[in-house]
Amino acid sequence: MPWPKWKRSNRLLELPPLREFSKMASMNLLRACQGAKCLFLGPRIMSKSLPAITQSHIPNKQLSLSPQHNITPPDFLRRATPDYFKARRGPFTPEEKRGDHKMMASTHWKIERILAISMIGVMPAALFVQGPIMDFMLSTTVLLHGFWGVDGVLTDYLEKFLPFIHWPWYIITIMGLAGLLYFNYNDVGVCKAIQMVWRL
Numbered sequence: 539m540p541w542p543k544w545k546r547s548n549r550l551l552e553l554p555p556l557r558e559f560s561k562m563a564s565m566n567l568l569r570a571c572q573g574a575k576c577l578f579l580g581p582r583i584m585s586k587s588l589p590a591i592t593q594s595h596i597p598n599k600q601l602s603l604s605p606q607h608n609i610t611p612p613d614f615l616r617r618a619t620p621d622y623f624k625a626r627r628g629p630f631t632p633e634e635k636r637g638d639h640k641m642m643a644s645t646h647w648k649i650e651r652i653l654a655i656s657m658i659g660v661m662p663a664a665l666f667v668q669g670p671i672m673d674f675m676l677s678t679t680v681l682l683h684g685f686w687g688v689d690g691v692l693t694d695y696l697e698k699f700l701p702f703i704h705w706p707w708y709i710i711t712i713m714g715l716a717g718l719l720y721f722n723y724n725d726v727g728v729c730k731a732i733q734m735v736w737r738l
């Protein structure tokens with residue numbers, strides 16, 4: 539149905555389209571944040587952090603010492619610079635995006651989310667329907683979700699400094715899974731156990 543005449547001449551319709559409007563708003567917000575940073579943190583910190591932001595397209599190895607001259611410093615010197623401890627912002631090659639996994643990171647991400655969404659159903663269902671199948675579903679979904687969650691944190695924050703860090707986590711997870719399965723087979727099972735804890 540066409541707009542009535544008075545609405546077409548309404549001032550509201552003369553505003554820029556929503557996309558332009560949000561672009562302007564975010565630019566202003568960014569400017570305001572930079573201003574606040576200068577005010578509270580002082581210009582020294584700003585002048586230190588700004589190059590890192592503007593040069594985020596340069597790979598870490600080149601960023602670390604002399605980005606202008608494109609010099610790649612020796613490894614021990616690279617590790618001694620603060621840039622080594624900064625998060626890498628890309629750009630990432632397809633090989634890097636894939637990592638050394640068997641599947642694309644995006645596929646893995648989707649599976650993680652499907653599992654997390656399925657937990658929204660499994661968790662309340664476990665309160666009403668109990669039995670070995672529900673015990674198994676609750677144990678495996680929560681364990682796998684927790685495993686991937688912590689594994690992601692280790693990858694993001696620790697792997698760079700402690701490359702072996704995943705192995706203790708794999709061992710803990712396998713032991714946890716074995717413990718949960720043992721408990722489900724030989725005892726009341728996780729659903730009943732949670733109910734019993736809450737009844738205390």
Ligand code: HEM
Nearest residue numbers: 651654655657658659661680681683684686687688690691
């Ligand atoms: C129905 C319940 C739950 C839902 C829907 C859920 C959903 C999610 C989602 C979507 C993320 C990813 C967040 C992100 O990448 O920014 C996440 C992260 C995580 N979840 Fe859950 N979760 C649930 C329960 C649990 C439970 C019970 C545990 C403990 C075993 C847990 C442990 C974690 C951990 C360790 C992370 C990683 C945190 C991080 O990356 O900083 N979650 N969860």
